Amino acid sequence: MGRSPCCEKAHTNKGAWTKEEDQRLIAYIRAHGEGCWRSLPKAAGLLRCGKSCRLRWMNYLRPDLKRGNFTDDEDELIIRLHGLLGNKWSLIAGQLPGRTDNEIKNYWNTHIKRKLLARGIDPQTHRALLSGNAASSGDGAPSNKATRPAPPHPTAVPAKAAAAIFAVTKPPPVADSSDDGGRSSSGTTSTGEPRCPDLNLDLSVGPTPSSPPAETPTSQRPVCLCYHLGFRGGEACSCQADSSGPYEFRYFRPLERGQYT
DNA sequence: AACTGTTCCAACCGCTCACGG
DNA sequence: ACCGTGAGCGGTTGGAACAGT
Numbered sequence: 001m002g003r004s005p006c007c008e009k010a011h012t013n014k015g016a017w018t019k020e021e022d023q024r025l026i027a028y029i030r031a032h033g034e035g036c037w038r039s040l041p042k043a044a045g046l047l048r049c050g051k052s053c054r055l056r057w058m059n060y061l062r063p064d065l066k067r068g069n070f071t072d073d074e075d076e077l078i079i080r081l082h083g084l085l086g087n088k089w090s091l092i093a094g095q096l097p098g099r100t101d102n103e104i105k106n107y108w109n110t111h112i113k114r115k116l117l118a119r120g121i122d123p124q125t126h127r128a129l130l131s132g133n134a135a136s137s138g139d140g141a142p143s144n145k146a147t148r149p150a151p152p153h154p155t156a157v158p159a160k161a162a163a164a165i166f167a168v169t170k171p172p173p174v175a176d177s178s179d180d181g182g183r184s185s186s187g188t189t190s191t192g193e194p195r196c197p198d199l200n201l202d203l204s205v206g207p208t209p210s211s212p213p214a215e216t217p218t219s220q221r222p223v224c225l226c227y228h229l230g231f232r233g234g235e236a237c238s239c240q241a242d243s244s245g246p247y248e249f250r251y252f253r254p255l256e257r258g259q260y261t
Numbered sequence: 262a263a264c265t266g267t268t269c270c271a272a273c274c275g276c277t278c279a280c281g282g
Numbered sequence: 283a284c285c286g287t288g289a290g291c292g293g294t295t296g297g298a299a300c301a302g303t
Binding site: 263264266267268269270271272273274275276277278279280281282 | 284285286287288289290291292293294295296297298299300301302303
Binding site: 052059102 | 269274
């Protein structure tokens, strides 16, 4: 049995891509678009595995990629999303336009893990580490955020549930976005620029935006995802919550390709 | 300057998922 | 319902770049 190999290994290049290979791949995708990665290498005249072409394009050559350092906002969002989703890098990347799953995964393993450990937080469970090697290390970690309690259910939600959470839904009415006082997760700064220009999420939990819950018992109310992620009290979302949880919830939607630059 | 250890990231590998026949 | 195929995902690795001695 066994799977057939994804490509003819004997005649494929491996390792770092050359500029010429990059140019060929870019030119081909510009001309024909993405799709059918298996046949792309041959069609594009590349001695590469289709998977390798896809990876190179997705992680490095795509024109909408944002290169450069992660911002503090992105850091915090990644941490919270990881607390909710676990190692679902592609889902996390879906909420960070211009960032790739591979990039986020690398960044997590090289930076954020260490950052959390310095805060005294276990990067896998998002719970406080046992005293002894805890946050007191004082290497400059922000204090407020370090003391935020871990989410109630820190382990990853099942993949399908996670995918459902991030299901693309109909965007909310435009008028709705104008009266949130710039306090949503994609709010604006005093200069009118988006405070978090890349965080235009449309995460739906429960009913779709077109059918908001009417009279729902508290225990059955849909949970605002930004609330779940810790953006509360106007920190980054305008959900109205009282001691029993959020009454209103916002729906976030990943930007369509081309909506961001 | 030379060597060694560490960090970081691009790329690979193998597995699972989704879909069409 | 089942099976085969292709796409996508997450874990891991190799090696270049950098820092320290």
